[in-house]
Amino acid sequence: MATDSQAEIAASVAALRDLGPGYDQALAEGLVERIGADIDKRIAAAIDSRVAAEVDSRLLTQLDRYAGCRHQRRRARRMIRAERRTIRAEQADHSARQSLMVALGSMLIALPVTAIVLKGSPGVAALMLMALIWVIVGVINVAYVTRKHPRPPS
Secondary structure (H helix, E strand, O other), X not given: OOHHHHHHHHHHHHHHHHHOHHHHHHHHHHHHHHHHHHXXXXXXXXXXXXXXXXXXXHHHHHHHXXXXXXXXXXXXXXXXXXXXXXXXXXXXHHHHHHHHHHHHHHHHHHHHHHHHHHHHOOOHHHHHHHHHHHHHHHXXXXXXXXXXXXXXXX
């Protein structure tokens, strides 16, 4: 029994002790009604769950029969393939935009740095530093473009 029912039984026993033997019948009837209501609730819940399980089982059986048709399976496969193509196209478009933004951003940063290096101290060292900056920018851009993209869950 649940703790609430146990508490009700304990309260009824305590009331029986306090009130005396004259109230035996009334307390017993009240206790039986409460326990009966609790049992009724449990039975109703069990029946509801069984009915729901049976309905779900019948629905799944009907769906299995319907999905068992060849043309339905083919149609479902075509829809899944089309959805995957759409997802890949969206990812490729998004990836191309990201690559372009990284390339433009890195070049926009490298241009002022190159100007600062060449203006500050013209010479062979400045040219070597400028070449190093542009090689680093190129390596970053190539690494970003050739990275592996995560695959969508299938």
